[in-house]
Amino acid sequence: PxxxxxxxxxxxxxxxxxxxxxxxxxxxxxxxxxxxxxxxxxxxVVIEDLGISVEEDEIEESSPKKKSRGKGESQAALKSEMKSEMTADDSDETESRSTKKSKRVSKAKSSARSSSPVKKRGKGRHPGLSHPDKLLYPTAGFTKDRVATYYDNVAKHMMPHLENRPIAMVRCPEGEGSECFFQKKLGFHKGVALKTAKVQGQKNKQEELVYTNSAAGLIELVQMGVLEIHVWGAEVDNLMHPNLIVFDLDPEESVDFSVVKKTAVSIRDLLEDMNLKSFVSTTGGKGLHIRVPIVPEHDYDQIKAFSLAVVRHLEKQHPDLYTTQISKSKRNGRIFLDYLRNGYGATAIVPYSLRNKPDATASVPLSWKELTSLKSAGAFTLEDVERRLAGRGKDPWLGYFKLRQRLRLK
Incomplete structure (x- = not known):
């Protein structure tokens, strides 16, 4: 002592x-x-599951006709923009991201919620799941066991997007509406299906990463009080070469959702000009994600420069509608075209993950045709997703995992 x-x-x-x-x-x-x-x-007296918060970050969140485009919107124009972005000064971004790291994530809701009666919808039991009747979503009435059942039901569809990818978690130990934090390490939680890997990362820094390759890992995350699951754009065994590009459309509150949908289609069309197929999903929050699976052969700087060039192209055409600046003050009446999801260590919500929202909404893959009638990015709740998958025929992202798309950056 x-x-x-x-x-x-x-x-x-x-x-x-x-x-x-x-x-x-x-x-x-x-x-x-x-x-x-x-x-x-x-x-x-024993020490229960601790789940130490070791790293924090900011957490978020009629068929549009395809326009005919002239040669001015060609792939060559985008390449030119991308080259300039790769040499641009990113000091403003670095400053904003360091500010984000120090920000604590807290979703404080009205205390009136606790006084209203809720129906507990827990069914069955999962081995190793303590306090299965604990409400993780008080407003919706979903217990810890019910959330675990949801992940049982979606695991077949979700795991291919999650396997072998480093995970970041939004943990809310007392459920939605309580204090939450962003976590990238297991801390003192010792998982069986949740694995850790020590990998050489950027600047020769050794990274301790969390990942899982089995559906049992989803249940362990539920046990930890994880309400959101986010993933890197690269896999554990090839950490420095992303195989996924994500465009995150994050609208300011006043922006009509129809504009968000049209923006997604515009990005899809730009990517098609470069022979890149893209896929759209709801975020479960306010916006949409456009995902582009690629061959993992470029580094993060190249991928981020490419994604920035794409969204800057739109920003220059419609500065009144779009911004690529992360600052909240720049988003007034605009959509933030978030390309930062493609940086080293950045993450995006994984398809089928629930969100830290009162109604237990989820991120859901859509076909481009379905996007036409979508009312909001939070249109699908836990139960909606289960019904959707139970009665679903064709996969909206058919062929996603078979694509071997290459970026032509030179």
Whole structure:
């Protein structure tokens, strides 16, 4: 012991203490003494699943006719823009991302919610799932067990998008509406299906990554109170070469959703000009994601420069509708065309993941035809997704995993 005047004795009394979280060195943060517990013995006290928060980031969130385009919107024009972006000064982006890292994610909702009656919809039990009747979505009435059942039902469709990819988690141990945090490491949680890998990353830094290759890993995430699952654009065994490009359309509140849909189609058409097939999904929040699977042969700087060139092309055409600036002040009445999902260590919500929203909405893959009638990016709840998959015929992303698309950057 460092303190010379400290005397350590065998624990005898049990105290009730409220606190915000455990630190990485097993110290309580913001503890407040509530009283002694005469109903418990010291020998009964154990450290429950800690799930230390070790890294934080910002968490978010009629058929449009295909326009005929002149040669001015050609692939050559985009290549020229991309080359200029690869040499541009990114100091403003670096500053904004470092600011994001220090931001704590908190989804504080109205306390009135807790006073309204809720129907617990838990069914069955999952081995290893503690407190299965705990409400993870109080407004919707979904218990921990019900959420686990959802992931059982979607695992076949979800796992191909999740396997072998580093995971980032939005953990809300007390459920939606409580304090949440963004986490990229397991902390003190010791998973069986959740794996860790130590991989050489950017600037020769060793990265400790979390991933899973089995549906059981989804249940372990539920046990940890994970409400959102985000993934890297690369796989664990080829970390420095992404095989996925994500365009995140993040509209300001006043933007009509029809404009978001038309924007998605515009990006699709630009990509088609470059012989790249893209796929659209809801985010479960406000916007849409456009995904482009590619052969993993370029680094993050090249991929990010390419994605920036695509969205800058739109921004220059319609500066009143779009911005590529991350600053909230630049988004007034505009859609933020987020290309930053393609940077090293950046993540995007994985298809079929639930979101930290009152109605338990999810990110759902769509066909481009379905996009026509979509009312909002949060149109699908947990139960909607289950019904959709149960009665579904053709896969909306048919051929996604068979594509071997190459970027022509030279």
């Amino acid at each position: 460092k303190g010379k005047e400290i005397t350590f004795i065998k624990p005898d009394l049990v105290a009730q203490v409220n606190f915000t979280e455990w630190t990485s060195d097993l110290v309580l943060r913001h503890p407040t003494f509530q009283g002694l517990r005469k109903d418990k013995k010291a020998s009964q």
